[in-house]
Amino acid sequence: MSERQEATRERLLAATLEVLGSRGVAQTTSREIATAAGANLQAITYHFGSKDELVGQALVHAVRTWIEPARTALTGIAGDPLSGLLGTVSALQQALEQAHEHFPTYIEALATASRNETVRAPIVALLAELRGALAASIRELRDAGLIAAWVEPEPMASLIVAAGDGFVLHSTLDPDGxxxxxxxxxxxxxxxxxxxxPGDA
Incomplete structure (x- = not known):
């Protein structure tokens, strides 16, 4: 792919998020995206195949950008799981604060994903990747004796990710709360x- 083609692709991804933020997933049209990107309609088909595929990739690209600092912290501190956990919390805090304006788009994406396989599949894969990295970190904490042996890494990781989605939803409705x-x-x-x-507390 040439630099010009790559630049067009990146503009389409950025424009999609911009339009989604103001119009919502259901109301976003290919023409609006192309206009915002300074590209023609054919560019969407050429680079992504369809508007739905572009929307899915844009959402996944954005979410991956938001959570990448936390994922890096989860996997980047070998042999020191507690420092890794604290680093992850710090990175995730910064990511959440920086991405707050995009929370409504993320929430709508989750709702849309249940009815749209093109959007659902990449988001499911991304969340599975996050849960896997988090579960590995929790397992290290458990094996190091920093948390109890009864903690199950995969269910705990799922609980934390689900709680994160709840935080996004409620902080969108009530940012000050x-x-x-x-x-x-x-x-x-x-x-x-x-x-x-349990029983010793």
Whole structure:
């Protein structure tokens, strides 16, 4: 792919997120995306095959950009799982604060994904990747004795990711009622509190 083609592709992705943010998934049209990107309609078909595929890739690209700092922190501190967890929380806090304006688009994407396989498949894959990295980190914490042996990494990772989606939803409705730092701090405290086996607290 030439630099010019790559630039057009990137403009289409950025324009899609811009239009989605103001129009929503259901109301976004190919013509609006092309106009915002300074491209023609054929460019969407050439680079992505269809508008739905472009929307799906744009959403996944954006979400991956938002969570990449946290995913990197999860996998980047070998042999020190507690520091990795704290680094992840810090990175995720920054990502959430920077991405707040895009939360409505993410929420709508999740709703759309249940009815649109083109959007659903890449988002499911991305969330599975995040859960896998988080589960691996939780397993390291458990194996190091920092949290209790009864904690199951995969279900706990699923719970944390689902709670994150809930945070996104509620902070979109009430931005002043949900702050990233104290909320994520409570997640860490709950995990570390799990070092006390049930019945011994």
């Amino acid at each position: 949900y702050a990233a730092a104290p909320t994520l701090g409570q997640v860490v405290q709950l995990l570390l509190a799990a070092a006390v086996p």
